[in-house]
Amino acid sequence: GIQVEQSPPDLILQEGANSTLRCNFSDSVNNLQWFHQNPWGQLINLFYIPSGTKQNGRLSATTVATERYSLLYISSSQTTDSGVYFCAVGSNDYKLSFGAGTTVTVRA
């Protein structure tokens, strides 16, 4: 299957700071999703972004498919942004391969 590496594994931010999370993958993909898992375990869809750039409020994402990476930007972070961020990718089958996640802690 496709290998997915996320960095950094942990990130501690002061409220109001900006940050960038990275996702590298080992093969071409036609599905790439970013999720936020909150402390209760709920997995929230952030972006479906196999290529290009999207923005949603303080969050934005860019995928450069030809270079096999995606970036998630968090601007003006808030304590509610805390949690684990996962990148997941898929190719021509229905399977999604998940990275190990980036744990983000935003301090007030």
Next chain:
Amino acid sequence: DGGITQSPKYLFRKEGQNVTLSCEQNLNHDAMYWYRQDPGQGLRLIYYSQIVNDFQKGDIAEGYSVSREKKESFPLTVTSAQKNPTAFYLCASSGGGKTGSRKPQHFGDGTRLSIL
């Protein structure tokens, strides 16, 4: 509101028991999935189904079984053959068809299974 409902939220199993986790969706999605998450790790695919009456093994299918008799439902049975069943189980669904692999997956809230 459309969504994916998993039940129960918490489940306890005795040694040697089979247990069944429920997953129901009203999104009219063709494809459904089961994932397992262990503490501090990402999700791993157990089984998936692209269409009713058909399903395929994922990466960690041993000790699990599924059925897909209705489009809305995809129950997962954790059998006594699964030696380490304590985990967080998440169900997902997505659109299907020829471009189904290019459609986003949406997740339920999960079931936490523990061994007594």
